[in-house]
Amino acid sequence: MSKRIVFFLSITLIMILAYSYLCIPDKFEIEGGSCYQGITAMFIRFFLTICGVLNVLSIARIGSKSKVKIAKITSIISLMIWLTGFIIHSYDGFLMGVKYFAPLLILNFIIVVLVYRNRENKTGEM
Structure with a gap:
């Protein structure tokens, strides 16, 4: 995988994570009633952080043969x-x-496709 693609994926991931973290819909901020207001947004941000870390690991490991x-x-x-x-x-x-979840969902799909394509290229070389 070229460094250019890895750089583009990294920058795109940073932008999408910033959008998803900062532009969370108001519906998620007020869900849960008076006692649990904002709990949905808290869980979404928690899983967003997990997805971000997993995507960073995936992008970092795309280039190496053993990983x-x-x-x-x-x-x-x-x-x-x-x-x-x-x-x-x-x-x-x-x-x-769709407006909130689609950008990271599309990027996740692109990363999965690139990982599989890169894997096929690596196994074809051996």
């Missing part, structure tokens, strides 16, 4: 976590769910 399996596992786990959040929270407001 392709780690990149594959971390990228798939991140995709599944964020896809689950999308499915759960887009039930009430589909358009809001």
Whole structure:
């Protein structure tokens, strides 16, 4: 994998994580009633942090020959976590769910495809 692609993925990941962390919809901030107001946003930000760390690990391991399996596992786990959040929270407001969850979901999918494509290239060389 070229350094240019890794750099582009890293910058895109930083921008999408900043968008997802700072521009959380108001619905998530007020969900939970008076006692638990904001608890949904707290859980979403927690899983966003986990997905961010998993994606960083995956991007960092894309280039190495021996660590392709780690990149594959971390990228798939991140995709599944964020896809689950999308499915759960887009039930009430589909358009809001798409606007909020789609950027990281698309990037996760791209990372998974690049990891598998890179893995096939590495195994073809041996």
